[in-house]
Amino acid sequence: MRITLHLSGGLRAVLEQLPEQVKLEVEGPASVRDILIQAGINPVLVMVVTVDGDRGDKEQIIDHDAAIGLIGPMAGG
Amino acid sequence: MLYGYAGTMLEVDLTSGRIRKTPVPDDLARDYLGGRGFVARLLWERLRSGTDPFDPENLIVIATGPLSGHLVPASGKTHFGTKSPATGGYADSNMGGHFGPALKYAGYDVLLLTGRASEPTFLVIEDESVALRSAEEWWGRGAITTEKGLKKELGEEFRIITIGPAGENLVRFACISHDFGRQAGRAGIGAVLGSKHLKAIAVKGTGGLPVFDVDGLYEKGREAYLKVRAKPGFAGWTPEGTAGITDWVNQVGAFPTRNFQTSYFPGYQKINGKAVVEHLKITDKGCFCCPTPCGKYGKASTSLGTVHVEGPEYESIALLGGACVLGSIEEVAYANYVCDELGLDTISGGVVAAWAMECFEKGLLSEEQVGREIHFEDLESVVYLLEKMASRDGIGDLLAEGVMRAAAKLGRGSDSFAIHVKGLEWSGYESRNAPGMMLAYMTADVGAHHNRAWALGHDVAGSAASVHDLISAGGGRDKMAKAPVAGKAERVIDLQHIRPLFDCLGICRLQYMELGFEGQNYEELFYLVTGRRMKWDELLEVSERVWHLTRAFSKREIEGFGRKYDYPPRRFFQEPIPDGPNEGHFLTRDELDVLLDEYYQARGWDANGIPTEKTLCRVGLADVAEALKQGK
Numbered sequence: 001m002r003i004t005l006h007l008s009g010g011l012r013a014v015l016e017q018l019p020e021q022v023k024l025e026v027e028g029p030a031s032v033r034d035i036l037i038q039a040g041i042n043p044v045l046v047m048v049v050t051v052d053g054d055r056g057d058k059e060q061i062i063d064h065d066a067a068i069g070l071i072g073p074m075a076g077g
Numbered sequence: 078m079l080y081g082y083a084g085t086m087l088e089v090d091l092t093s094g095r096i097r098k099t100p101v102p103d104d105l106a107r108d109y110l111g112g113r114g115f116v117a118r119l120l121w122e123r124l125r126s127g128t129d130p131f132d133p134e135n136l137i138v139i140a141t142g143p144l145s146g147h148l149v150p151a152s153g154k155t156h157f158g159t160k161s162p163a164t165g166g167y168a169d170s171n172m173g174g175h176f177g178p179a180l181k182y183a184g185y186d187v188l189l190l191t192g193r194a195s196e197p198t199f200l201v202i203e204d205e206s207v208a209l210r211s212a213e214e215w216w217g218r219g220a221i222t223t224e225k226g227l228k229k230e231l232g233e234e235f236r237i238i239t240i241g242p243a244g245e246n247l248v249r250f251a252c253i254s255h256d257f258g259r260q261a262g263r264a265g266i267g268a269v270l271g272s273k274h275l276k277a278i279a280v281k282g283t284g285g286l287p288v289f290d291v292d293g294l295y296e297k298g299r300e301a302y303l304k305v306r307a308k309p310g311f312a313g314w315t316p317e318g319t320a321g322i323t324d325w326v327n328q329v330g331a332f333p334t335r336n337f338q339t340s341y342f343p344g345y346q347k348i349n350g351k352a353v354v355e356h357l358k359i360t361d362k363g364c365f366c367c368p369t370p371c372g373k374y375g376k377a378s379t380s381l382g383t384v385h386v387e388g389p390e391y392e393s394i395a396l397l398g399g400a401c402v403l404g405s406i407e408e409v410a411y412a413n414y415v416c417d418e419l420g421l422d423t424i425s426g427g428v429v430a431a432w433a434m435e436c437f438e439k440g441l442l443s444e445e446q447v448g449r450e451i452h453f454e455d456l457e458s459v460v461y462l463l464e465k466m467a468s469r470d471g472i473g474d475l476l477a478e479g480v481m482r483a484a485a486k487l488g489r490g491s492d493s494f495a496i497h498v499k500g501l502e503w504s505g506y507e508s509r510n511a512p513g514m515m516l517a518y519m520t521a522d523v524g525a526h527h528n529r530a531w532a533l534g535h536d537v538a539g540s541a542a543s544v545h546d547l548i549s550a551g552g553g554r555d556k557m558a559k560a561p562v563a564g565k566a567e568r569v570i571d572l573q574h575i576r577p578l579f580d581c582l583g584i585c586r587l588q589y590m591e592l593g594f595e596g597q598n599y600e601e602l603f604y605l606v607t608g609r610r611m612k613w614d615e616l617l618e619v620s621e622r623v624w625h626l627t628r629a630f631s632k633r634e635i636e637g638f639g640r641k642y643d644y645p646p647r648r649f650f651q652e653p654i655p656d657g658p659n660e661g662h663f664l665t666r667d668e669l670d671v672l673l674d675e676y677y678q679a680r681g682w683d684a685n686g687i688p689t690e691k692t693l694c695r696v697g698l699a700d701v702a703e704a705l706k707q708g709k
Contacts (some may be wrong), residue, residue, distance in 0.1 A: 006589070007309060007593075008308065008309050008310030008313070008314070008592060008593055009308065009310060009589065009590065009591055009592045009593020009594065010310065010534060010590065010591050010592075011589070012591070012593055013534065013535075013593075014534045014535055014537075014538040015538070020309065020593065021280075029128045031428030035595065039098065044328070044537060045534070045538055046539060047321075047322060047324075047325040048313040048314065048321060048687055049313070049609070050309075050312055050313045053282060053312055054603075055313065055316075060291075069309045069310070069312060070309070071309070071310045071313040072534060073322075073325065073533060073534030073537060074310075074314070074319075074322055074531075074534070074587075074590065074591040075322070075391075075506075075527055075528070075531035075533070075590070076319040076322060076391030076392040076395070076504070076505055076527065076563050077318075077390045077391065077392060077587075
């Protein structure tokens with residue numbers, strides 16, 4: 001599967017070495033959590049996941065090319 | 078010409094009714110930008126040292142920033158500052174909404190309030206016209222009720238700030254309310270307005286603002302607005318707003334629960350962002366020019382009644398929901414509404430109520446003293462306490478002083494779980510295994526507030542298992558490792574310059590901090606508005622100057638101020654977290670000293686946490702260094 005990870009500002013603030021977009025080839029099906037680990041991103045740092053624009057979660061199984069949004073830690077108002 | 082600014086400071090002496098308009102000094106704009114910077118400098122220069130927070134001479138500064146009211150994403154911020162009745166030191170707090178832009182369109186960047194009106198009063202600003210009117214009929218009424226009534230009386234186009242009964246009754250954590258749900262919540266500025274008998278300020282502005290490059294700003298401002306909305310965080314974050322972080326904060330064991338006895342709330346899914354959307358939300362609500370409306374206006378029905386309320390946002394969820402252990406988002410929203418109407422900061426109000434309930438649980442407060450039984454997990458208890466605080470009735474007179482003073486008066490060890498720093502109650506991040514966040518709370522200039530530096534994400538990144546560990550453990554992990562303590566100072570200092578910079582510019586930081594709207598965008602927008610070319614690092618230098626100045630202000634105003642004011646309550650360095658992902662973790666007193674020693678050294682402060690003369694001179698505060706030397 002061709003996966004594109006889109007990292008939020010809050011996530012890149014704590015993973016400074018990573019760009020806003022990370023593309024990777026992953027053998028499917030795989031959970032978002034597994035994909036994160038393969039990308040070198042600790043899942044505990046990801047607060048919210050979107051899959052192809054819809055709200056998802058880290059246990060969601062991905063079986064197709066997908067754009068995964070990763071929202072990192074952020075504060076209240 | 079000062080592009081970007083309205084150009085005028087409006088001074089109102091509430092004792093004499095005298096109104097004065099003066100130009101914004103060029104050097105003030107150059108060296109302090111606006112907003113928080115103006116607040117800090119004007120308080121330093123104009124407040125007589127030693128003035129009691131409730132003395133008529135205390136000064137309230139209401140300041141906008143150079144970007145406020147312009148076509149810049151989320152440019153609706155207004156900054157309020159004074160000498161804090163909660164801490165006795167520096168106070169500022171900001172709010173979103175539409176008040177700041179309206180003030181600028183009326184022609185004023187800054188509003189300075191001194192004196193005390195002889196009777197309840199409200200101030201009406203309509204462009205050049207400035208008038209004081211009787212607020213007799215509104216005194217004693219709720220903050221939201223008053224805003225609604227004044228809009229009906231004056232017209233919907235007026236932008237209004239109000240205080241509730243808590244401000245009138247000098248509750249030390251009373252807030253300023255605006256826009257039916259936005260607050261300048263922290264450090265008791267609403268009580269200082271109350272001490273001046275000023276119930277409300279209504280502003281209508283119809284003028285324009287000078288812009289250095291109008292066409293360029295229109296183009297880049299629009300582009301910026303769309304760019305923010307295209308950020309990867311937008312779709313995931315905006316629907317729930319800040320309430321959306323509730324799950325994560327629990328998962329990493331940092332959610333303040335049962336008066337910070339622990340850091341994990343098993344019922345968090347009943348009070349999280351999803352619950353806000355599913356059970357409360359009617360519509361999104363945003364501030365001036367905001368591309369990411371985080372406000373969630375909704376309706377909540379509980380056993381005590383039905384209310385319409387904006388929120389609850391994360392901090393209210395954490396302190397009313399977690400610290401007081403409320404069982405549903407409807408109950409949290411109801412308590413939120415009660416705070417909003419009474420004019421209480423939901424953070425401090427929640428912490429004070431939670432402290433009182435723990436005192437009751439431990440037998441330190443009796444039913445006779447309180448007037449009834451009070452318990453965690455009971456909305457009636459929470460609302461009862463909030464109402465008592467706001468009216469200073471019975472036990473409320475003690476609670477209205479805030480946890481630091483209340484615990485000092487009650488004694489019997491109740492100070493060990495009075496959760497504050499410098500007299501300001503702690504906001505929504507339990508930090509016994511988050512040393513960076515702990516340091517941020519310890520050194521925040523207004524007291525235990527998260528919006529000076531939010532380091533929790535970095536702490537978690539430092540304490541969480543490595544990716545390799547996760548792979549060998551099957552990708553899951555329930556417990557957090559002990560976070561390393563050393564080496565936190567530089568990061569916290571960086572964050573303490575970034576977040577407050579937005580408060581100087583008069584814009585919201587969420588788009589930068591949370592969505593990753595890059596710093597160079599702000600350099601460009603700042604140039605197009607003001608005509609001044611300042612690099613991001615140069616803007617941050619202003620923020621650093623303000624940081625040293627606010628510390629100097631507290632040094633000047635608080636007898637014996639220094640290191641001892643930077644420690645958290647004993648619970649945080651004596652009691653291990655009893656359960657949850659951070660079970661067993663806490664920071665020792667020695668570890669707190671490591672944090673402070675590294676921080677003071679990196680800041681260029683002495684071992685007592687006071688900026689040295691050399692440091693103050695380096696950041697352009699030689700006059701402040703001289704004043705401190707002379708004990709002024």
